[in-house]
Amino acid sequence: xxxxxxxxxxxxxxxxxxxxxxxxxxxxxxxxxxxxxxxxxxxxxxxxxxxxxxxxxxxxxxxxxxxxxxxxxxxxxxxxxxxxxxxxxxxxxxxxxxxxxxxxxxxxxxxxxxxxxxxxxxxxxxxxxxxxxxxxxxxxxxxxxxxxxxxxxxxxxxxxxxxxxx
Numbered sequence: 001x002x003x004x005x006x007x008x009x010x011x012x013x014x015x016x017x018x019x020x021x022x023x024x025x026x027x028x029x030x031x032x033x034x035x036x037x038x039x040x041x042x043x044x045x046x047x048x049x050x051x052x053x054x055x056x057x058x059x060x061x062x063x064x065x066x067x068x069x070x071x072x073x074x075x076x077x078x079x080x081x082x083x084x085x086x087x088x089x090x091x092x093x094x095x096x097x098x099x100x101x102x103x104x105x106x107x108x109x110x111x112x113x114x115x116x117x118x119x120x121x122x123x124x125x126x127x128x129x130x131x132x133x134x135x136x137x138x139x140x141x142x143x144x145x146x147x148x149x150x151x152x153x154x155x156x157x158x159x160x161x162x163x164x165x166x
Contacts, residue, residue: 023056024093033163053094104117
């Protein structure tokens, strides 16, 4: 099976891979919130983020593969190939938060400052994704803003819950 073609109307895969992109972004926020304060270097935090996202991605990849085989009778290899491309946005969602973490560190931010900057970037991304969903749904400006606020609030809630648990 060939790699899916890029839709010029959706070059980042935000429509086709939206569930995975949002899941991966929430997982990044949760990983940053739970690990910050328990690691000593940007490298350790990066590994923790990548490891956490990888675990969630593998879980979704496996669930999607098995679900497709059980529900639709697809051959496991065909189901895996489809699931791989379908769930890849979960892994890809870590690029922006990791990029923010690394760039802020390179510019001299402390680990704590870099981590919180990356964390707020993930919350901002959830707001942007929710705003874009509002556009896609045909909401007026107030509805789009409300959608963005709800998306960011969800990210903030996940962060607060993770911080309370650790």
